[in-house]
Structure formats: C-alpha cells, structure tokens
Amino acid sequence: MNCFSSAVSPNFKPLWNTRGESVNLKELAALLKLSPTTVSRALNGYPEVSEATRRRVLAAAREHNYAPNSFAKQLATGRSHAIGHVVPLSAHEMINPHFSDFISGAGRVYSRLGYDMVISVVPDTEEEATYRKMASRRSVDGVVIHGPVAGDRRYDILREIGLPFVVHGRFPEHMDGYSWLDVNNKRAFRRATDFLLDLGHRRIALLNGLDHMSFAIRRRMGYEEALTARGVAVDPALVFSEEMVEPYGHARGTQLLRSAAPPSAILCSSIIVALGVARAARDLGLRLGEDLSVITHDDELSFLQAQSDVPMFTSTRSSMQAAGSRAAEMLIAKIQDPGLPETHELWEAVLTVGGSTGPAPQTR
Amino acid sequence: MNCFSSAVSPNFKPLWNTRGESVNLKELAALLKLSPTTVSRALNGYPEVSEATRRRVLAAAREHNYAPNSFAKQLATGRSHAIGHVVPLSAHEMINPHFSDFISGAGRVYSRLGYDMVISVVPDTEEEATYRKMASRRSVDGVVIHGPVAGDRRYDILREIGLPFVVHGRFPEHMDGYSWLDVNNKRAFRRATDFLLDLGHRRIALLNGLDHMSFAIRRRMGYEEALTARGVAVDPALVFSEEMVEPYGHARGTQLLRSAAPPSAILCSSIIVALGVARAARDLGLRLGEDLSVITHDDELSFLQAQSDVPMFTSTRSSMQAAGSRAAEMLIAKIQDPGLPETHELWEAVLTVGGSTGPAPQTR
DNA sequence: GCCATGAACCAAAGCGGTTTGAATGGGCGG
DNA sequence: CCGCCCATTCAAACCGCTTTGGTTCATGGC
Structure with a gap:
C-alpha cells in the first residue's frame, strides 16, 4: 500500500506504532517521484516549483496524511515554534485562576498562529535555571x-540570555528595555477610590x-494618592496584602467589619477576594451597596462572568483573556521580526x- | 575564550544570540579532545567510558554551560519528553478553574520527571485534528x-492513532481498553444524597x-439511586445541568428557592456553583445549614481552600491537583514501559x- | 611469544527536515 | 539550427544528537 520498508532505518525505534499511516518527507517524495527538496519547497510555498507540481504535492500530502516532524523542522530551521510560560510554584502551590484565564487567551492565539505552548511548573528555586535551560536548549522561541x-531578577536574567520575552505587567524598577503589556493599575485604583x-x-x-x-x-499607590489628595489619612490598619483567595x-472582611472602627467601603484586588468579603458582610447581616460598599478589580474571569445587566460588584474591569491574547501576539510579532522596537x-x-x-x- | 568559529555552519541562522555562552556536543568534544560519541556516552551514563573521562566530561559540561539541544535529541531518540493536553474551547471559551488545578498538579510531576507540558487550546472542531497532528508529528510522547x-469520539481516535494516553474520568461507554483515573462520582453523590x-x-x-x-x-445516577432507594420520586424540576459557573x-438557586415548592437541600457539582447558591440563599435571607442545606462536590480548588476547622460547605472531596499528579505519573509510567498493563x-x-x-x- | 579478551574510544550513519549550489531541459531570439 | 536564459528540479550538506560497528591497545592465559 505504501513504501515504508525502503526507508526503515537500522537504528530507529519508534516509541509507538504508527497506525495513522503517516509518511515522512522522503517517502512522500518517493511516492511522487520527486526529490525531497522539491517536495519541501512545494509545501513551504517557495516560488521555484511549478503550480502543477505544487498541487500534486499538496494533494499527495493530504492523501497520505503527511505532517512534518516538528523536531526535525526545528533542528533544521533553528526555531521551535513554541512559546514558554514558566509558573513558579509558590509556597501555596497553586496556579491561580487569573493565570488560567490568561493562558486561555494566549493559547488561542498560539494555536491560531501555529505555535505550541509549553508550560513549566517549577519550584520557585528553579525558576532561573528553567529560563536558562530553555534558552540553551533552544526549546522555545520566547x-x-x-x-x-519588586526587585525581579528576571529582568537581568532574560536580557542576559537574550531570549525574546514579553511581560504581563511591568518590572517595577524598569519601564524600558523590554516589551510589556499592563493594566493601568494605579489609575484604576485611583479612580475606584475617588469614586x-x-x-x-x-x-x-x-x-x-x-x-x-x-x-x-501600583494599586496601592493609586489608592493612597486618591486618599491623600482629599486629605484623608492612610490608615495602615485598613490595608492588607495577601494571596488573593x-x-x-x-x-479580613470579617475582622475589619467587626472592628471598633469598621470601614464603610472595601477595595479588593480580585473578585475572588470580593466574594469572600461579600460572604463576610452577609454573615454579619450587612447589605452590599447599603451598609457596606465594595469595589473590586475584575479580571473578567470566565467562570464568574454573569451576563446580567447590573453586575454584582462595582469594579475596575480588564480582561485577563484579552491580555493573554495580546501578549501572545506581541511576543510572536517580536519573534518573527526581531528588529521590531519594544x-x-x-x-x-x-x-x-x-x-x-x-x-x-450616615450613622457611623 | 572558546572555539565557536570552527563549528559555525554556513546555513544556520540562530533566532537569537547565544549570549549564555552555550556549547554544543561537538564543540564540547573538541574542547575535551574527545569524540562526540564518547562525550555523549559519558553524559548519558553509559558504562563504556572510564570514570576519569566521565568526570572530566561532566565538569567541562557544567563549566561550559552545555545543554543538549532538545530537538536534536528528540530527533535521534524518537521521544519528545513532552506530554500534551488538548483543551477544546467550548462555546463559552473558557478554561475552567478545575482544569487549572489539575494542570498544576500534573505540571509539577512533569517538571520533576523531566517532561515538558504542551497545552493546545483549540476550537473544539479541531480537537480531533490536533490529536492526529500530535501523533504524526511525534511532538508529544502521550x-x-x-x-x-457520552459518545466521546476520542476513544476510537486515540486507539486508532496509537498515541499513549490516560483519561481523567472515564468514557461512559468503555471501562476498558485504556488507562483511567476517576473519582467515584456515583458513590459520592449517592452518599451525599443519603446524608x-x-x-x-x-x-x-x-x-x-x-x-x-x-x-x-455518574453523579446524577448516584443522586437518583439514593432517592429511589428511599422511595422518593425524582422530580425533574429539581435537576439542572449547566456549565459550572x-x-x-x-x-438557579434563586429560581428554586423562590418557587412554590422550594427544595430544602441543594446538591452542587462544584464549589463554584455552591458559592452562587449560597449567595442566592443569603439574598433571600435564608441561612445555610438551617433554612437550606447545601452539599457540594469540592475539588479542593487551591484558591478557595480555607484552612479553618469547620469548612464552609459540607462536601464530597477529592483533590484535583492530586488527580493531575497521579494521571501524569500513570502516563509517564506507560510511556517508559509500553508493555505495562492498563x-x-x-x-x-x-x-x-x-x-x-x-x-x-419542620415547617413546610 | 602469541593470540584471545576486553576496556576505552572513535568514525560514520542515521533521525527528518531545510537550504545551497548545480544540473537539466524547453523556449526563443538571432 | 545554435546558443542562451529561465523555469524546474535535484544531489548533497547540514542542524545536533544517538548508536552501530568498528579500531586501538594493554592485559593475561597458555
């Protein structure tokens, strides 16, 4: 039915059987009585093959279920068509849901543009080593x-190893020297606080x-700026910084609301935290929007999106998925044309x- | 400082500069005045190199920051050391948070065992093609x-293309012919209902x-079994099936609780849904555990885990992260020894x- | 003293693509 | 009818690593 036997090499042991009848380039060329060179060119759209041949090649490729071996391709071209995401496992050992929404947006772009997404979940002690390894193995293009x-070491490391990268957010100490995509967190929280x-x-x-x-x-800066601008003192007892669960x-909501001088409003950095605050408020019999006001930043997490007209929370919104998609596009653009400016x-x-x-x- | 020049090839254009001073095998061999063969064997622990040489090689490798090109390695060995996860984008275009917890568990195992995790986010129309492509390109080992x-086509497709796989859950129609890891959903919901x-x-x-x-x-089966066993009729008006947001x-909670004959208890398939129900209950002034009972399945999502003694919800628990880790282990075991039974x-x-x-x- | 033995190392042939440099052949002007 | 040019096609080298099938050389048994 096809001519595998001739191409069987002495020392190649496939990991699993190829029942999908796939063919490699050489075999395809043999079937077509063409050279691998021509077939490769036909498939990759080079101009020097005749239209007739190209059609013949494409048809045969489809018919015989040809798919180029991605590793051979990478080896020959020097590009992997893969993008890496390194996820350090924090002490809490979790991948947060904001991240997964980001990934979902980025992933869609990757698959549309023919890139693979490689995610490395590593202990945070190995994060640096992981980037270096990716670089020297050439396993990802960016x-x-x-x-x-604050004080992120990755800024130096990545610039040193010269791997193309895009940052979601900004290194606090550096606004330049790399490409980034960020939400104006300071302004968002300034506006929310003003509101x-x-x-x-x-x-x-x-x-x-x-x-x-x-x-x-940055969010804290926006918050403090707004208060200060109105002459309201920043009370450290009202500010907390923890993992957003x-x-x-x-x-903290319970603690605040039960305190001697409870806040009348709470600003949350994530809708997940806001849900916890809402629960605390209800536990205490307080009504949101009346006894207590809550504004949260809302990453438009897909599993929390309601389609109702009046959203549950007043919020500063910016889509994580959209950010993921855009970051992916930016990175790929940079990879395909390294000369592009940041x-x-x-x-x-x-x-x-x-x-x-x-x-x-009023009563307070 | 090192001898790149001799090995520069005429037609290789690196995507980005190698400032990390990495070396390839041939260069390393030249530095050591050994053949690539010996160096390769030394690094891979083959017995036919002397201990002295091996030490020398290892030292040089470390010193010159040698990392094998993963693609060349894959090409030569036929294995990619990568595991694929295909995430079809549903109409709702979301990656659900249960999935991200699973991934986090699996990812940790992959990085520990030296595997890469490749995630493909694809339109669900292209899911089948994606598996086929992964198979014929050999881009993943499993x-x-x-x-x-129900009626999952992947059962046939995967068996046809012969790519090793492990299922999280079970194909409803087939209990055998593949490896799986599942939670006893039927029993869990049977018990919850009995409770x-x-x-x-x-x-x-x-x-x-x-x-x-x-x-x-399966959860529905458990629920119905329990009711039927006690002679309670299953009321279709009390059962809903939707995406778990x-x-x-x-x-639905609001709808049910406001209805003419409201339930006194609600069983939820996800803690995320349960949070919505709890919100509905509180909106209506009902108290959980008194006016309304709720049991939820709890995947122990990391961003919702409380460390308190009395959990917020009565639940049937099973860790998604643990499932991810175990599934990864199972798959890798199978890949490393294809002879293993399911x-x-x-x-x-x-x-x-x-x-x-x-x-x-009582009052009802 | 000779040859089998084995330890240590190496040359070369893959893996499956891409790319360079050259060959082939048909069309066309002179 | 000849020679040149362009359109096609091809052989071979190369990417970086693994592995087969040697080779080399010291050792030791007889």
Missing part, C-alpha cells in the same frame, strides 16, 4: 513573563494582593458600576 | 484526556454540570461535614 515583582470618596466614604479599606507584586504596588476576603501597552481598566456600592451610611 | 463525555435524606430532607435539588459530561452522568448557582484507579471522595447542612426544617 517566553511570557508573569507576575513581575468611593465621592460617595462620601472616608474609611476605605484595601485588600490587596501580595505586597511585592508589581500590580499590588476567597478565605482571605472572608477572614512595545509598551498600558490598558485602562473600565470602571463599571454594579450593585455593591452606594453612598456612605 | 496525552492526558480531560472531560470525557441529606437521613437528615430528613425530601425535596433535594441537583445543580449538576453539563449533561453529557461523564462525571455529571457562579452565576449558574445564583440564578491502570484503572477509582478514587473515593471523602464526605466532609461542614456548616452548610442541617436537619430539614
């Missing part, structure tokens, strides 16, 4: 950097993400009014 | 299958996942009593 933090201040709130708490994260730093919102994109979050905010209660 | 459904029945509940609703999903089918729990693991969920259940209210 990487997307997540969660930049609460306009409603008459004066004791406003902030349940932020981890302290050293770049986005958390639901129990965090619940625990790209910087700062997205404004949309302040969306939902049911969780209202004027500050 | 795949993990997620979310088996509610024992507490005196008779109107018990089920907010299940999508109808055709294997796990949803928070607004689903809220909308593995089937059925995990029992743990019924954990939390604050969301209590005796059925």
